[in-house]
Amino acid sequence: MLTFYNQVFLLLVAEMALFMGLIVPMPFGVRRKIFTFISESKLVAKLQYGLKITFIFILILFIDSVNRVYRVQIELAAATDSNKGSAAIMGHERLEVQARKFYSQRNMYLCGFTLFLSLILNRTYMMILEVLRLEEKVKQYEGTDKNTKQSAKLAQAGEAGEIGTLRRQLEAKDRDIATLKKQSEGLQKEYHDLTEKYGATQPPAGTRKDK
Template sequence: MSLLMSIVFAVLVFEMTLLAIMLLPLPQGMQRSLVTTIDSLLRNSQIRVGLSFIALIVSLMFFDAMKTSFPHKDSSFAAFSAQNYPVTKTIGQSIWDVRSKKFYAHRNMYITGAVLYLMVAIYFNDLLLSSIVRNKEKLIKATDPKAKQTEKTSSIEYEKLQHELKLKEDDVATFKRQLNGMHAEYQKKADDSTKVAEKTEKTTDENKKQK
């Protein structure tokens, strides 16, 4: 793995860790501190420029890997097959080189795609958590006996807050299920790619021994 892809993979691990922390059932104070910290970072102009630059670079890498993963048909091999030429070891080796490049392109496409997906997921999850924290604080104030002495809250508003909080919690639960499904699919793709790579390396070694 190249240095650039190693950095992208490190970003992917950081995003997965951050998203896992955001989805944990943290206490109200810790959850409020986490949301406040993330919001303050996102409001920073320098950090926003850096995130935009990272998103642009990763997007270019994603489209480049996708273009390499689905190349146009090579006319040279088609000409050999059409004229019934024997496939030599050099041509066979070239075929395996092309397949290896295609495998690495698929790997890069999965990693960069996951980085972009988690970047969007973290942003929308932050919006959901911010709304949940605000509604919880309103609910705590509405049910606090001391607060009732200074501020009267109608029962209609109280039920509305409870309903909104339940909707937001349902959204978070749905998001968790989607994230688990994406993680399982990503793990399956990674396992399949590893098996293909091992098979490719084994075949390449056998071809070299035959030479």
């Protein structure tokens, strides 16, 4: 049992070190790579599953340590009441009970702080993921993200290509309209020439003979 409590203490130290690592300020790109690796790694997922089982055992130890503290407290009160006549015996028994109370309280605090810090780590991890997601959205809206810049360049290139195509089509339409205008002017000129020729072939109105 003592070896297991030593392991719980090592786990508590590891949680404290991990918490310090989470709150250390880092650049956005580095933090995003680290948390992307943590969220997508299968090894980390297996480790988290094993830690969940470990925390269940720690919760059982915490409940057991609370029960032990309660029983030692009752035993200490009973020993005080039953040994009022013998100060030497009372002092010896009281010392032993106090020692067991100290170890029980130590185990209770150790398991309790380990469980409490695990909840804080989980909540901190989720909050950091949410902050990273929001920061990435802000960078995309501002156009400062590398992928967003590349997408914007591609979109601009596509728009430029589309504008160039429309411009060429418009120039072709303008050329067709100019060609049609020239053809219309030529037809109109030919029509006037034919009208003048036709008028020249007709005799004057006063020289026509009535039948």
